[in-house]
Amino acid sequence: MKISMVYDYVRWEERSIIEAAKRKNVELQLINPTDLYFDLSNDLKSNFGNITLQRCVSYFRNLHLTALLESKGLKVVNCFNAILTAGNKLLCTLKLMNAGIPMPKTMVSFSTKGSLQALDKLGYPAIMKPTIGSWGRLISLIKDMDTAQAICEHREHLSPLYQIYYLQEMVKRPPRDIRCFVIGDKAVAAIYRVSTTGDWRTNTARGAKAVNCPITNELEDLCVKAAKAIGDGIFGVDCMESPNGLVVHEVNHTIEFKNTVPATGVDIPGLIIDYLIEVAK
Amino acid sequence: MVKCLECDAEITIPKDVIEGEIVSCPDCGSAYEVYKEGNNFQIRPAKIEGEDWGE
Structure with missing residues (x-):
């Protein structure tokens, strides 16, 4: 059994997985893709073993590398669809709701005007989250309409991803x-x-x-x-x-x-x- | 052994270090990413947080 782990930084988690593999006598191939290149016409199976653990901390690297590996017939944990869905709060919410999972009341809009209307319905305080992002980055607690307007105005000047307004009730x-x-x-x-x-x-x-x-x-x-x-x-x-x-x-x-x-x-x-x-x- | 880029203190790179591993200066606490140059490991300032980093 050969397992590979793709990573871009070795944090406590990656180090502990390496130690666990040693304890269990499992061959763990470590692959840091950061400074590598991948010829898409090449077979990759021999390098990556029976299964690959995806541990890249950069979401876009994680997602795109997984797409590449899966297209070459490799089994990756987690798989591309799971990373794509879980990595995007809107896509994740849609899947969870369709599965009947109880969630906070959530609204989506695509402009400042739409967001202010949605917030009016949700009530203040409410939460605005980027659809892609982690560790609480840029998640805003919006206590009133003036704050909402200011945050939306700032977002209008950021990349298009920030003009997807994901709004949630404050539970x-x-x-x-x-x-x-x-x-x-x-x-x-x-x-x-x-x-x-x-x-x-x-x-x-x-x-x-x-x-x-x-x-x-x-x-x-x-x-x-x-x-x-x-x-x-x-x-x-x-x-x-x-x-x-x-x-x-x-x-x-x-x-x-x-x-x-x-x-x-x-x-x-x-x-x-x-x-x-x-x-x- | 490498020198801290901030305070010049000596930083010991563990024998079993892996490329991409984060090491810290024992004196000033600055964090560095280990990378490979030829057969040797070197350090560069660790990126603290990228826009798309996370779980």
Whole structure:
């Protein structure tokens, strides 16, 4: 069994996956595509082994490289369709909604005028998110119409991607959310992401603290169903505790777990290697 | 062993380092990305966050 891992930076996660492969006596071929080139007429199977784990932190590199590898007949985790869908909040929301997953009320518009009308219906405060982006970057809490107008005006001068206005109700939740890790058909670990810095966002990249979260049947059922709506693979499903129960607001495709492993004691890198072996068979 | 580009302190590159790995200066904390030049590993300032980086 030969597994390859494509990556652009070796963070705690990539290092721990390398160590897990060593522990399990699995041959792990490391491929950093950053300074390489790919001749599209060449066969790539011999270099990449039975299965490839996609770990590039750059979303567009991650997505396009996966397209290339899959077109050459390679099996990649996660697959192109899952990365494409999970990496775009609108596409992800559409899939989740069609699968009947409870979500915060969401609206989309394509102009400042449309956004102001949508926000009027949603009510303030509301959230505006870029359709592509992570770690809470450029996510805005909009408290009134003046702020909305100012943010929209700024966005009109950015790239066209920022003229897709993804707007969401501000869910009345405790100052935390839940990140649940789904590998294959199982929820393997979950954390509360508790805001400790006064930031309303609960991304650990923004300083939120990871605290072990018990995996209830309700949480597992919801998160596995949400992950399955995106595809088969390895996902981080983000939920909020709304007054009406759990709602899913995001599914992530290239999971980060350096805060989760110490908080939960779950060997996520080991489980990733086990999953890859199982899928490659 | 390489020198920190900020404070000139010595940074030890681990024996099992991998291209793309992030190392930090023990004195000033500056983060560097390890890259390969010929048979040797060198360092360059690590990119902190790209516009499309994330999960």
